[in-house]
Amino acid sequence: MNIEKLKEWIENSGNIVFFGGAGVSTESGIPDFRGEAGIYKTVSEYGVRPETILSHTFFMKEPEIFFDYYKNFLLYPDAKPNSAHYALAELEKRGKLKAVITQNIDNLHQKAGSKNVLELHGTLYRNYCMKCGAEYDINFVINGENVPKCKKCAGIVRPDVVLYEESLNSDTLSKAIRFISEADMLIVGGTSLAVYPAAGLINYYNGNRLVLINKGTTGFDSRADLIIHRNIGEVFEKIMK
Incomplete structure (x- = not known):
């Protein structure tokens, strides 16, 4: 019943934003390190x-x-996108989905074909030298020495991810706020909404189609207009049929 309603809302919406967490990637075989x-x-x-x-x-x-x-x-470089990733890329292609805002760092949305992806916590696929700023891909880190060193200046090459104690990128954050505040429908999936400041972004949504898709309950369940407690890949597979 809820899946039918979700399908209907998607059909009648033209400015959807998706906000996702670790649960979107666990179905691609990437375990949640916080689990x-x-x-x-x-x-x-x-x-x-x-x-x-x-x-x-x-x-x-x-x-x-x-x-x-x-x-x-x-690092799970061989992980493949699942039904949720592909469905979101398809909705973007149809002009319905305006942005994917993700807490994940695994590049799977891009692998599935999504173009407008805002990575709140950065990505493992970009790496840079802390000394001179030279950029490196993921293979450089995988195949290099234990602590990867820059070829140009021997500085440490680190992943372009937001570590604990570090701030989120202010540009990415302000874009995410803008997309969420302008959305006519916000789909939140695969996250318990426990990690801040990312979870606080939900507060910028002003519409009446807040959808939560998550196996467990979240602190925002009471505010949602539609709740589906199921695997996100399975849900998207059904609505895209």
């Missing part, structure tokens, strides 16, 4: 929680451990 399994594995192997390793302080102090964790737990 119970991810936390357990990190603590048992490194003795600290993933949030600690992925903090600016830890990265600066222990780059060897940071990159060891990063290569073992965050």
